[in-house]
């Protein structure tokens with residue numbers, strides 16, 4: 495192997511940051527088989543358990559029967575299929591926006607939308623803990639990146655007072671992916687109005703989970719109409735794959751003409767579009783309400799038990815429960831010890847989170863059983879004591 499690549503790998507390993515993937519057999523359900531062992535899955539974003547819901551699977555199979563397996567090309571090349579259009583109409587109705595545009599993934603959405611909106615001479619105000627795909631989009635855009643302290647809208651206000659020129663964009667996760675807290679959306683909306691800026695919210699972890707009928711964090715905070723771009727993903731609570739931007743008709747037209755990840759990539763296949771469409775419909779039903787209620791009860795139970803045991807859990811209420819450990823090595827040791835006890839939870843290290851804030855990121859699913867969660871809490875506490883974390 496090339497020596498410089500070997501050296502780079504060695505340097506990642508020495509810093510305790512080498513990553514690899516684990517083989518999971520079967521479906522992304524509450525319990526999975528990991529290397530032949532039955533374990534409790536506490537690190538999936540399949541929050542409502544829809545990834546193996548029969549309604550999504552049968553919609554997907556029927557779409558393959560009717561439309562085949564591929565979209566064949568980018569939509570600007572071989573056309574929009576009926577399912578793209580149906581899904582976009584359903585998303586716009588769900589999000590109460592004028593229009594919507596589907597992207598191939600959340601990463602493709604963020605890295606396509608932001609450079610379509612801003613470029614050289616413009617400014618992007620971005621929360622310091624925003625998802626990497628947002629940062630990638632900003633870097634691609636060539637706009638000036640100004641980062642504000644996490645959820646600190648007063649800091650943002652001061653920075654906007656000083657630096658807002660050209661076209662300004664405020665961008666934030668709705669629910670922060672590694673911290674599980676919710677952005678101060680009402681304050682962001684006020685700042686956007688004061689400075690005539692655009693506001694973009696990435697609701698990858700709020701869509702389907704928060705707000706009435708799962709419409710997301712902006713709906714929960716009553717600011718849906720202030721958010722110019724509500725981006726969300728189908729691959730998490732919605733149990734499918736891909737992403738959307740809920741926007742005005744003008745913005746949709748601009749994205750079709752400017753978002754390179756939309757223009758230069760083969761569009762999503764029928765099976766995926768149909769599963770997403772079934773999920774958007776399902777989350778708005780009584781069954782969706784029941785799943786959200788269950789998920790919320792699990793989140794309250796799990797957070798309160800671990801906080802009471804003395805773990806460092808940043809304030810929050812959502813289904814993403816971070817247990818901050820600090821050292822990357824200790825975090826991975828904790829994660830390995832948990833797996834040996836039948837609990838699969840991912841250790842999260844830099845560069846995904848800032849240095850010194852490595853953590854276990856537990857994610858809950860509506861389909862977890864109360865008994866399994868109680869047992870997991872016991873294992874986490876026992877190992878936490880043994881490793882001196884609590």
Ligand SMILES: Cc1ncc(COP(=O)(O)O)c(C=O)c1O
Pocket residue numbers: 599600601602604625627667671696698699727728729736737
């Ligand atoms: C906040 C946030 N935005 C965007 C993405 C990317 O979405 P996708 O996995 O669909 O590419 C993720 C996670 O993957 C995320 O957590």
